[in-house]
Amino acid sequence: xxxxxxxxxxxVWGNHAGGCVSSGREVKMGLCLFVFFVSFVDAYTxxxxxxxxxxxxxxxxxxxxxxxxxxHNGTLAENGVGKFADIDDRALASLRDELSITHLWLTxxxxxxxxxxxxxxxxPADDAVLLKGRAGSPYAIRDYGDVCADYALEPAKRxxxxxxxxxxxxxxxxxxxxxxxxxxxxxxxxxxxxAFGKKDDRxxxxxxxxxxxxxQHDSPGGGPPxxxxxxxxxxxxxxxxxxxxxxxxxxxxxxxxxxxxxxxxGFDFTTGRRAYDPIPDTWVKMDAVLAHWQSLGVDGxxxxxxxxxxxxxxxxxxxxxxxxxxxxxxxxxxxxNDPMKVESAEGGKNVMLELLEAGFDAVYDDPSYKALKRxxxxxxxxxxxxxxxxxxxxxxxxxxxxxxxxxVRIASRGNWGSHGAKIGPAVSAILWGLSGGPAMIYCGxxxxxxxxxxxxxxxxxxxxSIFDYWSMPEFAKWxxxxxxxxxxxxxxxxxxxxxxxxxPAFRDGAFHALNRLNTHNEHYGRLPGEPASGHWLYAFxxxxxxxxxxxxxxxxxxxxxxxxxxxxxxxxxxxxxxxxAVDRFGGLAGKVGPLGFEIPEIPPLTPAVFEFLNQx
Numbered sequence: 337x338x339x340x341x342x343x344x345x346x347x348v349w350g351n352h353a354g355g356c357v358s359s360g361r362e363v364k365m366g367l368c369l370f371v372f373f374v375s376f377v378d379a380y381t382x383x384x385x386x387x388x389x390x391x392x393x394x395x396x397x398x399x400x401x402x403x404x405x406x407x408h409n410g411t412l413a414e415n416g417v418g419k420f421a422d423i424d425d426r427a428l429a430s431l432r433d434e435l436s437i438t439h440l441w442l443t444x445x446x447x448x449x450x451x452x453x454x455x456x457x458x459x460p461a462d463d464a465v466l467l468k469g470r471a472g473s474p475y476a477i478r479d480y481g482d483v484c485a486d487y488a489l490e491p492a493k494r495x496x497x498x499x500x501x502x503x504x505x506x507x508x509x510x511x512x513x514x515x516x517x518x519x520x521x522x523x524x525x526x527x528x529x530x531a532f533g534k535k536d537d538r539x540x541x542x543x544x545x546x547x548x549x550x551x552q553h554d555s556p557g558g559g560p561p562x563x564x565x566x567x568x569x570x571x572x573x574x575x576x577x578x579x580x581x582x583x584x585x586x587x588x589x590x591x592x593x594x595x596x597x598x599x600x601x602g603f604d605f606t607t608g609r610r611a612y613d614p615i616p617d618t619w620v621k622m623d624a625v626l627a628h629w630q631s632l633g634v635d636g637x638x639x640x641x642x643x644x645x646x647x648x649x650x651x652x653x654x655x656x657x658x659x660x661x662x663x664x665x666x667x668x669x670x671x672x673n674d675p676m677k678v679e680s681a682e683g684g685k686n687v688m689l690e691l692l693e694a695g696f697d698a699v700y701d702d703p704s705y706k707a708l709k710r711x712x713x714x715x716x717x718x719x720x721x722x723x724x725x726x727x728x729x730x731x732x733x734x735x736x737x738x739x740x741x742x743x744v745r746i747a748s749r750g751n752w753g754s755h756g757a758k759i760g761p762a763v764s765a766i767l768w769g770l771s772g773g774p775a776m777i778y779c780g781x782x783x784x785x786x787x788x789x790x791x792x793x794x795x796x797x798x799x800x801s802i803f804d805y806w807s808m809p810e811f812a813k814w815x816x817x818x819x820x821x822x823x824x825x826x827x828x829x830x831x832x833x834x835x836x837x838x839x840p841a842f843r844d845g846a847f848h849a850l851n852r853l854n855t856h857n858e859h860y861g862r863l864p865g866e867p868a869s870g871h872w873l874y875a876f877x878x879x880x881x882x883x884x885x886x887x888x889x890x891x892x893x894x895x896x897x898x899x900x901x902x903x904x905x906x907x908x909x910x911x912x913x914x915x916x917a918v919d920r921f922g923g924l925a926g927k928v929g930p931l932g933f934e935i936p937e938i939p940p941l942t943p944a945v946f947e948f949l950n951q952x
Contacts, residue, residue, distance in 0.1 A: 388843040389665070389698075389774035390834050391513065392437040393740060395444050396420055396487045397471060398800065399427075399779055401807040402815050409792040411470055412452050412486060415805040420487045420494075420501045422815075428508040434827070435782065436835035439665070439774070440505050441513040441638055443741060444474025444802065445498065447482040449522040449595060454485045457492045462524050465566040466595050469793035469803025474515070475640060476522035476595045480625045481529030495632070502633040513665060514629060516637035518622055519644040520580030520596035523569060529628050530621040532599070538575050541584075542604040544611035547618050549578035549600055557586030565590040582644075582676055603646045603678060610681055612648055619649055626657050636665025639696075643670035643677040647690040654695030667698045667735050667774065688730045698774050701734035701767070705743070708763050711872075711893055712753035718893055719851045719870035725770070731847075736767040739778040741802050745787040748798035755895040757784030758941050761829040762891050765921070765943030766874055768833060769889050772843045775834060780811040782827040783819060836920055836945060841887050845880035848909040850888075859903035861892065861938075873899055873938075877909045886910055886948040888917075892938040902935040914951050921945040 400422020407414050423440075431437040450472035453461040462472065471486070488494035505512050525532060532547040541552055553559050555576075562572035563586060579588040580596030582605055588594040602616035603609070626637065642650070657664050668691045671677070677687045688699045703724035710716035725731050738760055739746060747757040760781060768775035780787075780800060785808050790796040792804035800808060813819045819827070836842070851870040854860035861873030872894035879886045888906070892899045906912070917926040917933070924944045926935045938944055 387438050388772055388838050389439050389511075390435075390437050390838060391439040391441050391735070391774055391776040392431050392435065392779065393441040393443055393776060394423075394779035395474070395741070395802065396423065396442060396484075397444065398806065398808055398811070399423060400815070402812045403807050404809075404812070406791070406807060406809070408790060409470060410805055412805050416807060417471075417486045417805055419489055420497045421489055423501055423504070425504060425508070428505060428510060432508050432510060435777065435831045436838055437510065437777075438838075439511045439513055439636070441776075442501075443515060443638075445483050445487065445514055446474070446477050446517070447479035447484050448472045448474050449476040449478045449524050450484075450486070452486060454491055457485065459485055459491075462522075463569060465564050465569050466523050467566075468595055469801065471803060471805050473595060473803055475517050475520075475593075477517050478522045478524050479527040479529075480521070480525070481527045481628055499632055506633070511635040511665065512633065513636040513638050513667070514634050515640055516626065516629075517640040518599065518649075519641045520593065520598050522595060523572070523577070523597055525597075530624055532618075532621065533577075535617075542600065542606070542609070544600075544602045545614075545617050546600050547621070549584065549598055551576040551578060551584065551586055555584055555586060557588075559586055561586070563587045564594045601646050601649050605676070605678070610646070610648070615652070619652060622649075623653055623656055626653065627660060630657065630661050630664065635661075635663070636667070636697075638667050638669065640669055641676075642668035642691055642696070642699075643672070643674060643687045646678050647680040647687075647694045650691060650694035650696070658695070666696045667700075668696045669700050671700070671702050686727060686730065689727060692729055692733050696733075698733050698735040699730065701736045701773070704734070704736060704767060704770070705738065708738075708766065708893075709752060712755065712759070712895075713751070717871045718874035719855065719868075721766070721874060722849050722852055725849070732771050733773050734771060735774040735776055736770065737776040737778065738763045738767055739781045740776065741778065741799070744798035745785055745800065746781065747784045747786040749786070749788055751798045753895065755941075757786075757826060759895065760784070760826070761833060762893055762941040762943050764830065765833055765889060765891050765945070766876075766893075768837050769842060769876065769878065769945075771847055772845070775837060777830060777834070780808045782830045783810045783814055783823045784826055785810045832921060833943070833945075839885060840883040841878045841880040841885035843880075844882065845878045845885065845887075848877040848879075850875040850877065850904060850906065850909070853907050854905050857903070857905055857932075859901060859932075860905075861899040861902055863894075863897060863899075872897065873902070875904055877906070879910060886912075886915075887920075888933060888946045888948070889943065890935060890938060890946070891943045892940060894940050896940055898937050898939050900937045902938065903929065903932045904935070905932045910948070912948055915948040916951055917946045917948055919944050920947050 396418045400418030401416045403416025449462040451470045483494050483498045485491040485494050488497045502512050536546040537543050538550045562576040577597040578584045580593035580598050583592040601618050602611045672687050707721045707724045744751040746752050746760045787800045791801035791806045794801040855868050860869035862869040875890040912928045926946050
């Protein structure tokens with residue numbers, strides 16, 4: 337409460353002062369003192385360090401927008417846009433109290449290339465050939481030291497309004513995460529915090545101290561000028577830069593990240609050459625970016641495509657960030673199967689393990705997500721999940737999700753077997769329950785946002801657009817207080833799971849998979865005609881030795897069939913003598929029998945989370 341009081345007082349002062357960017361040294365110094373004070377107080381009032389991270393991902397553009405126009409390719413004026421101010425005390429309290437959220441991931445807050453003109457404050461619209469969508473991609477960063485003006489009630493005071501949001505979140509005991517996009521920047525990037533490429537030697541494709549990779553006249557694609565899918569980009573008529581997804585061509589395609597340019601970390605991705613002595617200039621500049629946002633109160637970073645940047649940089653940069661702020665949180669979006677991944681000089685390791693060894697708190701768990709999705713979209717069984725859980729350290733430190741901005745909505749037509757939002761809690765009960773790594777829920781998932789139809793650039797792809805000015809029709813009902821009874825129940829289910837999964841057994845306890853032990857057990861949810869068990873039923877143990885908490889989670893993933901007369905063989909994973917079972921999630925019946933743990937029935941798409949309590 338002390339932090340909240342002073343945050344509000346300083347925020348009001350900042351608004352009167354006229355904004356951090358344009359108001360002079362005194363305002364900047366005052367804001368820095370404000371952030372330092374709030375961060376100092378919040379160190380004693382915010383979420384305890386031993387709390388399991390439960391992350392809520394939101395785009396401010398979408399979160400607060402209740403405009404119902406939703407015109408295809410509409411402008412900001414036509415379709416509206418959410419504001420930092422929409423993420424108010426009521427919204428933050430609901431996320432904390434009803435969904436048990438601990439960390440707020442503010443996706444897409446950095447200033448991005450956009451078609452919206454803010455010339456009045458020195459931020460003109462970008463050249464249309466650089467844009468994907470009217471709003472622009474939040475991963476085409478135009479200014480690494482600034483935030484998107486769309487989200488400010490007064491665009492000239494956008495940083496003040498962002499810091500006020502950070503202060504509100506901290507006052508609500510929520511940590512704030514933003515995107516760190518290290519691999520690439522917008523072709524139009526220009527910043528007072530970092531200036532890329534001004535001293536580059538453009539006569540060389542790769543030079544260790546260059547910030548960019550420079551196309552040469554004999555590079556693929558026919559030579560200059562640079563030809564982007566929508567047209568020519570005049571600043572790169574004579575010299576050109578490699579596109580963000582390693583496309584070393586004068587003619588990147590629509591499927592390339594053509595609106596961005598790749599940054600050079602002293603690693604030549606075409607030859608594998610490394611040159612880290614002296615420290616590459618890009619390392620120093622990206623460290624300055626992290627320091628800048630840390631100074632503004634940000635608690636952590638979701639690092640975009642982290643596997644495309646050398647692990648050696650991460651070891652250096654994460655250590656420096658932690659020297660400034662011991663508890664700063666780093667999560668890596670990374671995929672070990674991506675051919676663009678960069679291994680350390682030693683090589684031979686899973687890149688996810690290398691990122692954890694470099695200092696990341698967590699890495700994305702794409703394999704488990706895809707294994708569960710294949711149960712509904714391809715020839716896969718619940719048993720297959722055990723085969724992708726991976727190496728122990730990666731397993732323990734995986735961030736798990738059933739939706740995010742890159743993946744399709746569960747409720748979208750044609751995806752997840754077209755069974756709708758009801759699949760979400762069952763799938764999430766497994767993903768979030770596997771280990772004590774971070775659990776993440778994507779804004780709109782909790783009310784069954786379907787993302788059907790084409791918003792603009794993204795097309796009808798089952799995803800809520802990150803490129804266009806848009807609003808979410810089902811989530812807007814939560815903003816307006818008009819959710820249906822079914823949606824309220826869905827949201828409550830997610831909240832119940834997230835709260836339950838913050839308890840010691842799920843935060844710190846051991847994991848034991850049960851499907852392999854029960855493959856030949858005909859009472860393990862086997863349906864008529866199935867040759868083995870474990871098609872639709874997935875179960876596991878979570879047990880914490882320190883507190884004595886013991887759980888069996890059993891989830892029926894079938895969209896249509898009730899599984900009956902289940903008897904789970906536990907082997908020597910738990911001693912259940914003298915205990916009673918209580919389903920902490922849905923109140924299903926279960927008891928310890930002589931031949932295993934017995935559950936009379938589990939309805940379709942239903943998780944059961946049984947805790948075993950000692951009998952008096």
